Amino acid sequence: MQALPQHVIEIDQAILEFINRGIDHTDEAMFNQLALTIFALQYQTSGLYRKFCERRGKIPETIACWEEIPAIPTDVFKTAQLSLFPELAQRTFMTSGTSNPDEKGVVAYDRGGLKLMDATIRVAAGEFLFPDRVNPRLLILAPSPESAPHMIMVYGMNRLIEYFGRSDSRFLVGPEGFKIQDLIHALEHCEQENIPAAICGGSFGFVNFFDHCKKIGRTFRLPPGSRCLDAGGFKGRSRELDREEFLECCGTYLGIAAAWCVNLLGMTETASQFYDNCLLNLFRGRPISRIKINPPWTRTLVVNPDTLEPLPKGETGLLRHVDLANRGHVCAIQTDDMGRLMGDGFEIDGRAGSGEAKGCALTIDELTRLQEDG
Amino acid sequence: MQSMDVNGYYLPPGFREKISAFTVEQIGSKETQVRLKVPLVTRAFVEVLADYLKKQREAYLAELPLKKIIQVLDTASRLWLDPAYPPRQLALKTIPAVTGFSPEVVAASIDVEMESSLAEDIWRALEDEIINPLYLDDFYYSKQLGGFRRAFGPELLVSFFSENIPALPHLLFMRSALVKSACLGKVASGEPTFAPLYLKTIEDIDPRMAECMSVLYWRGGEKGVEDAAFNQADAVILFGGVEACNSLIERIPRRIRILVHGHKLGFGAIGKNRLKIDGIDGLAKAVAYDHAMFDQQACLAPHVYYVESGGEVSPEAFAQKVADAMDDIQTQMPRGLIHPGEASAINQLRAKYEMQELKGKDVRMWVSAGGTEWTVIYEKDPRIFRPSPLKRFVRIWEVEDIFHILPTLKPLGPFLQNAAVDLADEREKDFMGRLGDIGLTRITAPGNMPKPSMMWHHDGISPLAALLRWCDIEKKASVAGLGPLIKENEK
Structure with missing residues (x-):
């Protein structure tokens, strides 16, 4: 198999070293230098991205800071190939295509890119999810990597098992659906043997489990050190709960306190993930708060949804992430998520969506729903 | 941030003193806050109001000659077309504040709606739909029937105006007045300010006609209030999303005529x-x-x-x-x-x-x-x-x-x-x-898409004729209808 060019391997090495420095530094100068190096590589390698940047007059020679790197909107991945070395792809991840199943965003990862993603998972999860360095039983509310090779969340969960989990960790969604009985048995086992459980998966999976527990009148009291990691929204696959209700359910049905429930923002288009800081704060004796933290190899900007120009800190707008681990495609990603910058990170409100369009014209969402019904 | 106080309701003049309980809803955009004053609407309130509207209709509108009704509507349209008309100037402030539309779009929109709502258009629309508009006034001879016929409108028309095409709700009050029906409109938070202003215009021209018209606001999903409105109605006209309309239709009693204008x-x-x-x-x-x-x-x-x-x-x-x-x-x-x-x-x-x-x-x-x-x-x-x-x-x-x-x-x-x-x-x-x-x-033709005429079969239906009940007098001198029966019995 062809190998990555030497200069790319060297860039990857530098990024890797930066990630491995952990989360307790804010080396702005180094971040900026690496971001601009990666931008130059992406500009030179992807003809499409180069033209996109040239139109905006943002080229490596003219920009001096990472904030200026042209961001690619997430929907673009549905129709354009932006990976730098698609012929070297080791893994290809796809978005869920909730709004239009025919259009899924695709991101291909080369060997070096995968290594970067692995490093971000190891370092970030080690701090934000397992700051106590326990060795829990991971119970994953998601399909196995064999059955869902294109789901980036499944890939990430598998890395969590590899880096942090006991050997009896397992995936709990099979071809027949959510193996709810297996989860109940596993939780009983953890209760009886005093093994900390880490339940990880899609937020809607948790809610469906809570609803089941309520129906059968079952609650668990998991041993100390047990925790939850939930990611993604509900996407019409369960009831919608707000964060407080969700945390209350974690307490009621699993016996897990709010500070031990960590929400994760992960996207197919970014190699890095953003964790709640609640558990880390607990271990560091800081006041408990709940915002998403930017690990040092990422930055987040909030931009005006209309003009896409950056907004002052604290104002609400669209989130734009710059992720050094995205060396393999584009590091600046313009999302459709609304939120605001806070502290060392940000808060997320959810998808901007197409909003509450007013008027009597049929909208995209409405037509999609009606055609599905028909 | 600007803020503005507006009325999101219209009550018939004779009904106003009965109401003392009001509430204020905060609506509007991030830039302009609008405090919308509305009466506290309950089930009983809607029932009493509907009853009042129907009685006023019976006492006046039901017997008002069509010519007079059209004069009132025509005068109202002409007033609204005048850039100096104070209610229009007010609407050019309130509608942009609530909807976010630019004042220029709102002005153009009012012009489009009112230009197609003048006497000539109204007469043409009526002739188009019911051949002889005077059928609305009395029994008139129909050559086709060979007898007399008359058209009756509903006693009370209830309409839910959805969304916010500025200046559209006036059309519902025009249609209801033409078929001599009382009208209770529910405005949406999307744009609740135009309809009350329009009805004030009607009041200034013909207060007794305005006694048969009302605009209320309540938050969507207040089932008790909505059911009360539906129960009092003889006809319901809904505007809005297909799904929202469908969920309302399920709750409307079957005897009631329903016209739906869904998203298109x-x-x-x-x-x-x-x-x-x-x-x-x-x-x-x-x-x-x-x-x-x-x-x-x-x-x-x-x-x-x-x-x-x-x-x-x-x-x-x-x-x-x-x-x-x-x-x-x-x-x-x-x-x-x-x-x-x-x-x-x-x-x-x-x-x-x-x-x-x-x-x-x-x-x-x-x-x-x-x-x-x-x-x-x-x-x-x-x-x-x-x-x-x-x-x-x-x-x-x-x-x-x-x-x-x-x-x-x-x-x-x-x-x-x-x-x-x-x-x-x-x-x-x-x-x-x-x-x-x-x-x-x-x-x-291109350039005319937003400007339908009053004659248009809105969404493929005859919007006026669809509201009517006809009474045909088929009473002839002969007993031709009984003829065969009599013969049968005699055999």
């Missing part, structure tokens, strides 16, 4: 023989206007314009002209505020098109400087219909043969409403016939 799609089609260099700028302006009016949010607005290749001007060059025209309109009639989700959707879609363009595909894009004010996309017809994100997002889709668009549009039949057609050759008649076949209810 429009489009345009221009043939190659129309794409002459001479006159192309005017055509581009017309197409731009169809998109700009109501910021493309009306059901009448186009989601796409299909343009045939092979003419003097190529579809791509035409798209460029439309982009120029959109830019001009932005200065004359700026687009209103935009919800973050809508802006994000436009920016995401623009980027997808831009990538296609950069890849060298047959796509071109023109955009407003700065934000998402307007977008013009030129591309080959993708042969699959996807709605536009609206808010002045124009798509010009090139087709080799304009008839090729029909198979793509046919499955959308129930949602199709309005098409602008200009083929400028002998195929046009056949083409329009085919559009009728697949479900269109209005075909017009």
